[in-house]
Amino acid sequence: DADVTQTPRNRITKTGKRIMLECSQTKGHDRMYWYRQDPGLGLRLIYYSFDVKDINKGEISDGYSVSRQAQAKFSLSLESAIPNQTALYFCATSDSGQLDNEQFFGPGTRLTVL
């Protein structure tokens, strides 16, 4: 089944540590996205990529970086984690060739920064 997967699913880390969250997809979609979700705030876009080597900042990119080295993979890094980056992180994909451009979400990564 074509899917969007995220690793790790849960991570607890300490302030100042570097963390990388991985996203892979087998849908063949060209567009990929990283969101974070906090209670009461909904999903907020961190970065998005429309193709390999294409990177665009979203609403809340400060403190994050991304890498899109292959169409199927989009990684999110926290160079020096801080407690207010504790959140649920979702990766999503979409196909620019589809009229509605629906986004398909991965299962999420729950990150806790102590």
Next chain:
Amino acid sequence: GQNIDQPTEMTATEGAIVQINCTYQTSGFNGLFWYQQHAGEAPTFLSYNVLDGLEEKGRFSSFLSRSKGYSYLLLKELQMKDSASYLCAVRLMEYGNKLVFGAGTILRVKS
């Protein structure tokens, strides 16, 4: 700026009908999505509207009025499994058709 408003919580009874409203003030509107999200899980697509009117998909329907900046999601014959958060998201023409999400409406279905 972009603003999307939905009620925070709603409660309804099994078998009933519930309407979840969403109002938006955005620039460059290019479609509205509804997603369902069970606690701790990924959002899953429910419906998409880009033109005014009603879109029906089984027990779920979604309505859009672009002139009023208004949409609703209608859930019929409610089931316990419909207890979830419902996210309204507007797609913007600028910023590469990105989605801007509302905070979500938590729906509790009681027996």
